[in-house]
Amino acid sequence: MAQDQSRIPKMLYTRKGAGQPVEVLQFSYMSEEADAIAAEIGRRAASGCAWHDIAVIYRQNRLSRAIEEALIQARVPYEIVGDVGFYQRVAVKDALALLSLAARPDDRQSDEAFRRVANKPTRGLGAKGLGAIELRARDQDISLLAAVSETRLSQKAAAALREFERVVREITEERDDREALGRSRGSYGTKVCVIADGHGKAIGFALAPGQAHELPLTPAMLDDLPSVSLWVVADKGYASNAMRERIWDMGARPAIPAKRRDGPVACPKWAYRCRHLVENLWARLKEWGAVATRYEKTATSFLAVIHIAAAADWIKP
Incomplete structure (x- = not known):
C-alpha cells in the first residue's frame, strides 16, 4: 500500500491496544x-x-x-x-406458498397460499374475481383452487387460472406417485393392498394414494400369484365384473360379494369366510409401528418396511 503513488499519506492506529488475536477457522461446508x-x-x-x-x-x-x-x-x-x-424474502415466501398449495390443493388450509400466488405472475385476477372465487368456495365448502373451475371469470383470468390449476395438480400427482400419499375419507394417508396365500401369509403388496381406488392395482397383484388358485377371495372394494372375469380367465373362481347396487353374484359364504386370514395378517403386520403409522416419506422406504415385516411373519412359526 505504501508503494501506491496516488495514495494520500496517512497513519492508521487504534487507541484500544492490540486486543485479542484473530482466529482463522476453515470449514468444508x-x-x-x-x-x-x-x-x-x-x-x-x-x-x-x-x-x-x-x-x-x-x-x-x-x-x-x-x-x-x-x-x-x-x-x-x-x-x-x-x-x-x-x-422473509418475497421470492422465498412465494415459493413456499406454491409448495404448500401443491401439497394440499383441495384443503381449505391452502387458501392463504392460493391468495398469495394465484396472481403471480399477473393472470388477470383482480379483487372482484378473487371475491367471486371466495364466495363459490364458501358456498360449496371447497378450497379456492377447486373453486376456480366452478366460478365465472373473465376470459383472460379463467384461461390463465385453469392453466395454473393444471400445473399445481400436476405437481401434486407427481408427489402422489412418488410418495403414495393422498386425501382419503378418514385422513391423509396411503392405501396398502395385499395378496396372501391360503395360510394367511403375504405374497405381494401394492401402494396407492389415499384417494385412489384399489381396482387398478389388482392386475399386477394377481400376476404375483406363484400358481393358479382354486379361489380368489376379496372384499367389496374389489367388486366388479371385469375383476371377476379376469379371475375366471386365469382358471380360478372369484369369491367377491356384490355391492348393493349390483345384481346377485355367486359368492359362497364358506369361501368368503377365509377373508379373516387377511384381516389377521394385517393385525400381525401392524404390530410393526412403522407399518401402522407411515412415518417414511417415500413410498419406496415405506414399502420396504412392509416387506421386512412380512418376511418376519413368514419366518415366525
Missing part, C-alpha cells in the same frame, strides 16, 4: 461454518457476553440462510441489519 458460529455465540453468551455485543458479518447474502437456520436451531436471538431474513 457452509452448514458446518454456520453451526460453528452458532456454537461460538452460545459459548460466549454462557460466559457472560450480552447478545447485543455479538455480531456476525457475512460475505454474501446467500450465506444468511445457513446462518439463520443454525441460529434458530440453537435458539439464539438475532436481528438482521441492512437486509431481510431468508424466509
Whole structure:
C-alpha cells in the first residue's frame, strides 16, 4: 500500500491496544461454518457476553440462510441489519406458498397460499374475481383452487387460472406417485393392498394414494400369484365384473360379494369366510409401528418396511 503513488499519506492506529488475536477457522461446508458460529455465540453468551455485543458479518447474502437456520436451531436471538431474513424474502415466501398449495390443493388450509400466488405472475385476477372465487368456495365448502373451475371469470383470468390449476395438480400427482400419499375419507394417508396365500401369509403388496381406488392395482397383484388358485377371495372394494372375469380367465373362481347396487353374484359364504386370514395378517403386520403409522416419506422406504415385516411373519412359526 505504501508503494501506491496516488495514495494520500496517512497513519492508521487504534487507541484500544492490540486486543485479542484473530482466529482463522476453515470449514468444508457452509452448514458446518454456520453451526460453528452458532456454537461460538452460545459459548460466549454462557460466559457472560450480552447478545447485543455479538455480531456476525457475512460475505454474501446467500450465506444468511445457513446462518439463520443454525441460529434458530440453537435458539439464539438475532436481528438482521441492512437486509431481510431468508424466509422473509418475497421470492422465498412465494415459493413456499406454491409448495404448500401443491401439497394440499383441495384443503381449505391452502387458501392463504392460493391468495398469495394465484396472481403471480399477473393472470388477470383482480379483487372482484378473487371475491367471486371466495364466495363459490364458501358456498360449496371447497378450497379456492377447486373453486376456480366452478366460478365465472373473465376470459383472460379463467384461461390463465385453469392453466395454473393444471400445473399445481400436476405437481401434486407427481408427489402422489412418488410418495403414495393422498386425501382419503378418514385422513391423509396411503392405501396398502395385499395378496396372501391360503395360510394367511403375504405374497405381494401394492401402494396407492389415499384417494385412489384399489381396482387398478389388482392386475399386477394377481400376476404375483406363484400358481393358479382354486379361489380368489376379496372384499367389496374389489367388486366388479371385469375383476371377476379376469379371475375366471386365469382358471380360478372369484369369491367377491356384490355391492348393493349390483345384481346377485355367486359368492359362497364358506369361501368368503377365509377373508379373516387377511384381516389377521394385517393385525400381525401392524404390530410393526412403522407399518401402522407411515412415518417414511417415500413410498419406496415405506414399502420396504412392509416387506421386512412380512418376511418376519413368514419366518415366525
